[in-house]
Amino acid sequence: MQTPTKRTSHSVYNLNYHLVFVTKYRHCVLKGRIADHLKAVIPTICTRYGWDQLALEVMPDHVHLFLSAPPTTAPMVIGKTLKSILAVDVFRTFPTLKRRHFWGSGLWTDGCYYGSAGTVSAQTIAMYSANQKEA
Template sequence: MRMMKNSHQVYELGYHIIFCTKYRHKVLDGDVAVACRNSIAETCAAYGWGLEEIEVMPDHVHMFVTASPQTAPAEIARTVKSISAVRIFTQFPKLKGRKFWGSGLWSPSTYFGSVGHISEETVRRYIQTQKERT
């Protein structure tokens, strides 16, 4: 992860995001997995998010994404899940009827983890010793 900046901010923000297919159906394989990966990569590029790593498993997706402070991790997940579901169901219409009748592709649950180059302990120690530094 590299340091980014804009006119008023300097940041290094990365998120590990995991989301699953509804009912944990193992449908993300072969062409569906390729379509999922491509959709997520295109969405991240279109929104200006850095897709550092991605792994599409049969029933879930792992993403490592970097974004500006204005972008909430929940917004990233919501956008990626929404756009990828529409594209996958458009490319593979039988999938919707077979496993996901009347519902979306993704489970509403999502895991978010922050990724950084320094540990929690380092941040705590830095904050606790601020008065000693002045």
């Protein structure tokens, strides 16, 4: 998967990020309807913020997201934005989840993995994310 260069009004770029965010306490709750919901919501959020989702894999206790974003957006901002919106949305859609597993805390751990990739390793990261289900 070779991602093309993109343009803003003042730059040409090809910035690809591999983000991994983990549920608090590594609770394995991202499956079934919740996983399907995340797979439907994440592309919408990415589109709203001008990021291109390249690959997505939802594991029971973490999410792998590979996306492309303009140079005006720091990777940390992308992670914080996604985690914040997703936590509010998931707890609103699945209110029993908060009461059963995450009372008094958020959905995600404080940290996040951020990896950067150029065009050469973009395919490798996408394949890695897709193969996580088999591991």
